[in-house]
Amino acid sequence: MLSERGQLLFKLLVERYIADGEPVGSRTLARDSRLELSPATIRNVMADLEDLGLIRSPHTSAGRVPTAQGYRLFVDTMMTVREPTAIDIERINADIATETDVSVLLARTSNMLSEVTKLASVVMVPRPDHQSLRQVEFLPLSDNRVLAILVVNEREVQNRIIHTARSYGPSELEQAANYLNQAFAGKEIDQVREGLLREMANTRAEMDRMMQTAIEMAEKTFVSNRTGDEFVVTGHTNLMAIDELSNIEKLRQVFEAFNQRRDILHLLDQAIGANGVQIFIGEESGYEVLSDYSVVTSTYGTGGRNLGVLGVIGPTRMAYSRVVPLVDLTARMLGAALKSLI
Amino acid sequence: MLSERGQLLFKLLVERYIADGEPVGSRTLARDSRLELSPATIRNVMADLEDLGLIRSPHTSAGRVPTAQGYRLFVDTMMTVREPTAIDIERINADIATETDVSVLLARTSNMLSEVTKLASVVMVPRPDHQSLRQVEFLPLSDNRVLAILVVNEREVQNRIIHTARSYGPSELEQAANYLNQAFAGKEIDQVREGLLREMANTRAEMDRMMQTAIEMAEKTFVSNRTGDEFVVTGHTNLMAIDELSNIEKLRQVFEAFNQRRDILHLLDQAIGANGVQIFIGEESGYEVLSDYSVVTSTYGTGGRNLGVLGVIGPTRMAYSRVVPLVDLTARMLGAALKSLI
DNA sequence: CTTTGCACTCTCAAGGGTAGAGTGCTAGAT
DNA sequence: ATCTAGCACTCTACCCTTGAGAGTGCAAAG
Numbered sequence: 075m076l077s078e079r080g081q082l083l084f085k086l087l088v089e090r091y092i093a094d095g096e097p098v099g100s101r102t103l104a105r106d107s108r109l110e111l112s113p114a115t116i117r118n119v120m121a122d123l124e125d126l127g128l129i130r131s132p133h134t135s136a137g138r139v140p141t142a143q144g145y146r147l148f149v150d151t152m153m154t155v156r157e158p159t160a161i162d163i164e165r166i167n168a169d170i171a172t173e174t175d176v177s178v179l180l181a182r183t184s185n186m187l188s189e190v191t192k193l194a195s196v197v198m199v200p201r202p203d204h205q206s207l208r209q210v211e212f213l214p215l216s217d218n219r220v221l222a223i224l225v226v227n228e229r230e231v232q233n234r235i236i237h238t239a240r241s242y243g244p245s246e247l248e249q250a251a252n253y254l255n256q257a258f259a260g261k262e263i264d265q266v267r268e269g270l271l272r273e274m275a276n277t278r279a280e281m282d283r284m285m286q287t288a289i290e291m292a293e294k295t296f297v298s299n300r301t302g303d304e305f306v307v308t309g310h311t312n313l314m315a316i317d318e319l320s321n322i323e324k325l326r327q328v329f330e331a332f333n334q335r336r337d338i339l340h341l342l343d344q345a346i347g348a349n350g351v352q353i354f355i356g357e358e359s360g361y362e363v364l365s366d367y368s369v370v371t372s373t374y375g376t377g378g379r380n381l382g383v384l385g386v387i388g389p390t391r392m393a394y395s396r397v398v399p400l401v402d403l404t405a406r407m408l409g410a411a412l413k414s415l416i
Numbered sequence: 417m418l419s420e421r422g423q424l425l426f427k428l429l430v431e432r433y434i435a436d437g438e439p440v441g442s443r444t445l446a447r448d449s450r451l452e453l454s455p456a457t458i459r460n461v462m463a464d465l466e467d468l469g470l471i472r473s474p475h476t477s478a479g480r481v482p483t484a485q486g487y488r489l490f491v492d493t494m495m496t497v498r499e500p501t502a503i504d505i506e507r508i509n510a511d512i513a514t515e516t517d518v519s520v521l522l523a524r525t526s527n528m529l530s531e532v533t534k535l536a537s538v539v540m541v542p543r544p545d546h547q548s549l550r551q552v553e554f555l556p557l558s559d560n561r562v563l564a565i566l567v568v569n570e571r572e573v574q575n576r577i578i579h580t581a582r583s584y585g586p587s588e589l590e591q592a593a594n595y596l597n598q599a600f601a602g603k604e605i606d607q608v609r610e611g612l613l614r615e616m617a618n619t620r621a622e623m624d625r626m627m628q629t630a631i632e633m634a635e636k637t638f639v640s641n642r643t644g645d646e647f648v649v650t651g652h653t654n655l656m657a658i659d660e661l662s663n664i665e666k667l668r669q670v671f672e673a674f675n676q677r678r679d680i681l682h683l684l685d686q687a688i689g690a691n692g693v694q695i696f697i698g699e700e701s702g703y704e705v706l707s708d709y710s711v712v713t714s715t716y717g718t719g720g721r722n723l724g725v726l727g728v729i730g731p732t733r734m735a736y737s738r739v740v741p742l743v744d745l746t747a748r749m750l751g752a753a754l755k756s757l758i
Numbered sequence: 759c760t761t762t763g764c765a766c767t768c769t770c771a772a773g774g775g776t777a778g779a780g781t782g783c784t785a786g787a788t
Numbered sequence: 789a790t791c792t793a794g795c796a797c798t799c800t801a802c803c804c805t806t807g808a809g810a811g812t813g814c815a816a817a818g
Contacts, residue, residue: 097780099779099780099781100780100781101779101780111791111792112791112792112793113780113792114782114791114792114793114794115790115791115792117780117781117782118782118790118791120781121781121782131780131781133798133799133800134780134781134797134798134799134800135778135779135780135781135797135798135799135800136779136780136781136799136800137779137780137781208555209555211553211565213550213551213567213571215570215571221567221571221573223553223565223567223573225555225563225565228557229555229557229563229577231563231565231573231575233573235516235517235571308675310671311668311671311672311675314664314665314667314668314671315665315668322656322664323656323657325656326653326656326657329652329653329656330653333650333653439811441810441811441812442811442812443810443811453760453761454760454761454762455761455811456760456761456762456763456813457759457760457761459811459812459813460759460760460813462812463812463813473811473812475767475768475769476766476767476768476769476811476812477766477767477768477769477809477810477811477812478768478769478810478811478812479810479811479812
């Protein structure tokens with residue numbers, strides 16, 4: 075179905091096109107291939123490749139460029155990855171290994187990745203799949219409002235302002251907090267609410283004022299706040315410098331997609347399922363806006379657990395052989411860095 | 417120095433150019449002006465305006481466009497502001513008046529402003545000029561680290577992780593927190609540290625273990641964190657749709673400026689000095705990247721105090737008469753909204 | 759002071775011509 | 789059976805020209 079020679083020439087063509095960005099003609103390919111074949115022979119092979127849907131001509135006399143399907147074959151079976159240079163590794167290490175604040179770390183990783191690849195980079199912020207309560211605290215504010223401070227997952231602080239039916243005094247709130255801390259510390263936050271409601275049913279009759287306070291507070295505090303996932307984008311301005319993407323309207327749509335967040339998140343969600351590097355070429359991502367773009371993602375995590383996804387977005391003819399190992403390496407180093415922090 | 421007629425025609429020219437984006441010729445202006453003057457006469461006047469540096473021709477046969485100096489004169493002395501439409505007011509109100517979370521409010525304001533003006537919008541996040549401590553809490557973490565939670569300015573929660581020389585137990589930390597809360601609640605955070613150091617000097621001899629703990633905690637917790645100011649940018653993709661800015665490299669530089677934040681912050685800092693709406697035309701902003709852009713800002717605040725700056729960035733030929741009142745209105749409504757929240 | 763008339767300049771879009779690149783096909787060479 | 793050479797053909801990109809249109813500045817007349 076695809077001869078040895080066909081494969082070789084196809085690979086060369088893709089590499090050449092990625093390097094130059096110009097459609098590749100038979101003469102060029104003949105020269106490159108060192109096969110001592112005439113351009114005419116090459117043309118026959120190229121005609122076959124075109125029949126297979128791997129390459130196409132932008133117009134009659136303009137060499138060939140890979141199709142999305144062609145890129146797919148290339149990255150799947152014939153790409154020779156170029157290991158990151160020592161300089162790149164050093165760079166990645168310097169930015170990732172030293173940072174100790176998680177959210178700064180993620181931002182910095184994204185930044186580093188977009189600078190090293192010269193593409194737009196996305197790092198998804200991990201959504202903790204469990205939130206165990208460590209401590210809760212209430213402070214009265216004016217106008218029947220209470221500030222609730224939760225410490226969750228050992229070190230993460232959340233706070234929210236809750237509106238209450240009546241005003242509560244400091245000591246009432248303190249008692250309620252004490253009770254909740256004692257009864258529910260270490261429990262999953264989702265379970266706290268349930269637990270309380272059960273408690274309430276059991277002790278309905280003799281419920282004292284303190285318990286009532288605790289229950290009102292908890293009801294309003296422990297509402298689920300599965301905040302929609304977040305992600306960090308950096309280096310999207312790099313895309314403006316890439317000449318074949320200078321279709322400004324198209325570019326604008328992609329930028330809008332970053333802003334809208336919905337599509338990008340959905341795309342990243344797809345990627346979090348699989349382990350390791352994944353490549354979406356052109357419309358494989360499922361989004362029309364990305365038709366001229368490819369997305370290279372990798373999951374990152376500590377130990378066996380996937381925490382999130384990171385990746386880059388660039389033109390379909392990005393240098394996969396360089397980008398893929400960079401994304402992979404970054405993901406692994408980020409995972410390692412997080413391991414020591416979480 | 418500038419005749420009545422000169423002024424009239426100049427104003428017409430600017431308005432026309434802002435509306436169309438095409439250089440304005442003498443014939444067009446003659447028709448517009450309803451002055452019953454021939455184009456030739458108009459030409460003479462235009463020659464004068466050109467001598468004054470208010471307008472210029474892009475090339476020999478292409479009508480005239482306002483210079484930066486021209487825009488300056490226009491906005492200073494002859495612009496007739498168009499009051500925001502009821503729809504705009506409604507829109508602004510809907511987005512601003514209902515939000516109760518400050519940071520969401522600012523983001524939403526920026527978003528609304530860029531949508532209403534179709535330009536890029538910036539809202540600077542106010543830096544509180546005082547931070548009074550309400551309460552502090554310590555939680556032990558692993559590896560000689562302690563999580564400090566501060567409640568500041570009545571309702572704002574900050575937290576930081578501090579590394580300590582030895583490990584502390586929960587009760588030690590609780591005592592230290594109790595002491596600090598009792599001694600320093602309501603005080604300026606900057607003063608807490610000083611106060612503690614003084615205290616330490618006084619009681620050097622008989623300092624007990626609890627006090628030592630309190631002091632170590634406080635030293636590490638109350639380091640100044642005048643976090644550099646922040647701002648929110650939205651709608652910068654709007655700029656891509658404006659045809660005269662389709663010089664992609666230039667646009668890229670402006671986007672980079674948003675990312676780098678330094679220049680934009682400095683620009684906003686300039687604006688926070690003055691009260692009310694300010695207009696920076698072209699390079700008046702002091703930044704070369706913004707040479708084809710104008711910036712319209714306004715300070716916002718509650719009562720007499722300026723809390724921050726917001727504004728829009730767009731092409732020099734933006735519709736000032738519409739944008740200026742919108743920025744002004746937004747700033748005042750944001751100020752009002754904040755008043756009820758702070 | 760204003761207008762008319764006119765020559766001039768410049769841009770923009772359309773048209774035509776050419777060079778170059780690359781193709782597909784066929785017929786002959788290996 | 790496979791490869792090559794030759795060739796006619798197609799298409800783009802670039803350059804040049806050309807003409808229309810817009811707008812100008814100037815001089816002379818109203």
